[in-house]
Amino acid sequence: AIELQYGAADLSRLLEQLTFEFQPMLREKNLTCALSTPETFPIRCDANKLQRVFDNLLRNAVLYCYPGTEITVMAERVGNFAVVRFRNRGDTIPPEKLSRIFEQFYRLDAARSSSGGAGLGLAIARQIVELHGGAIEARSAKDMIEFTVKLPLS
Secondary structure, eight states, X not given: OOOOOOEEEEHHHHHHHHHHHTHHHHHHTTOEEEEEOOSOOEEEEOHHHHHHHHHHHHHHHHHHSOTTOXXXXXXXXXXXXXXXXXXXXXSOOOHHXXXXXXXXXXXXXXXXXXXXXXXXXXXXXXXHHHHTTOEEEEEEETTEEEEEEEEEOO
């Protein structure tokens, strides 16, 4: 059971801190990370729990992207929502697997289990986002993978 501790946060600062913390891991795989956010992006949320969601999404992007490519992280306001996208180049995830990616203990394939995870990260991420009243989705086509988190700004 996850309980949220709401407070004021700046989504831009959360994402800046995240991408900064990932620099050693990015360098190790010869990756770059481009961050695009407004100057400030105030939001009411449980910043620690959202940090866990974003950490999981960026970690997966780093683990499963093609070496020498760029990961993009974008945040924007769309109507009454904050929309955050994590996009990377990697093996296309087939639709039948993509539809199950947020299930507990679901692993895409044996090759991906080398990361040592238990298949809980995306299930927990979905739970946290939904507790915030938001939604998370994944898309994949033509060697591009994108995870989108949509959070209400009320």
